[in-house]
Amino acid sequence: MDLIADILLAAGALGAGFYCFVLGRRLNRFNNLEKGVGGAVAVLSSQVDDLTKTLEAAQKTAAESAETLNDTTQRATEMARRLELQMASLHDVPDTPVAETATPAPQEVGEPIFTRRSVGARQ
Numbered sequence: 001m002d003l004i005a006d007i008l009l010a011a012g013a014l015g016a017g018f019y020c021f022v023l024g025r026r027l028n029r030f031n032n033l034e035k036g037v038g039g040a041v042a043v044l045s046s047q048v049d050d051l052t053k054t055l056e057a058a059q060k061t062a063a064e065s066a067e068t069l070n071d072t073t074q075r076a077t078e079m080a081r082r083l084e085l086q087m088a089s090l091h092d093v094p095d096t097p098v099a100e101t102a103t104p105a106p107q108e109v110g111e112p113i114f115t116r117r118s119v120g121a122r123q
Contacts, residue, residue: 031038 030036
């Protein structure tokens, strides 16, 4: 009976050893950096790093754009206030144009407005 128990024990040990050998090979293929899941994890890790850098750059650019937009909005608000003041000051100006209210200077009837001179007369 001891002999049968030793044979079964040896067979179980050999089966467990073969099972460990097969699992070890599968684990090596699983963790292979070129073909297995390990390679995929390494590629995904590098892509996450690249995306993190890109996201940080985009956040920095967005912050700068928001600051520029805020400054532009403040300047536009100030200009709108100035334009409102100018429009309000235009209400004080009379409705009639200046040319209608001003009286033209009297001209003498016999005097011409423009005169001609000959070229020889300048000497």
